[in-house]
Amino acid sequence: MLAFHPMAAVGGPSISTIDQVREHELQPMPTAERKPAIIESFKRHDGDTGSSEVQIALLTDRITHLTDHLREHRHDFSTRRGLLKLVGRRRRELRYLSRTNVDRYHQLIQTLGLRR
Numbered sequence: 001m002l003a004f005h006p007m008a009a010v011g012g013p014s015i016s017t018i019d020q021v022r023e024h025e026l027q028p029m030p031t032a033e034r035k036p037a038i039i040e041s042f043k044r045h046d047g048d049t050g051s052s053e054v055q056i057a058l059l060t061d062r063i064t065h066l067t068d069h070l071r072e073h074r075h076d077f078s079t080r081r082g083l084l085k086l087v088g089r090r091r092r093e094l095r096y097l098s099r100t101n102v103d104r105y106h107q108l109i110q111t112l113g114l115r116r
Helices: 015-026 030-042 052-072 077-100 102-112
Strands: none
């Protein structure tokens, strides 16, 4: 027996649509699947998960993912706000890396394709 859904009465999404949305939300993010590979390719030594290069690469991957999402869902303003926060955090990390080690900074932005 199907339960009454309040949105169904006002022409909102049907129950099957809501179930489809829930299934979509439960699927793992592509970022989580790529995270070990990103860490492996940008780490500076064994066990390195927190160096600036790794953090910037992970932020760049999340920014790319959210940018693709926002191309399809233009009115998703909460995601847009999260994206802007990630961009600001990546900018601060890049600024720190450029102050501490310019060679690593240039190599990283070339590898990631930033600052064209």
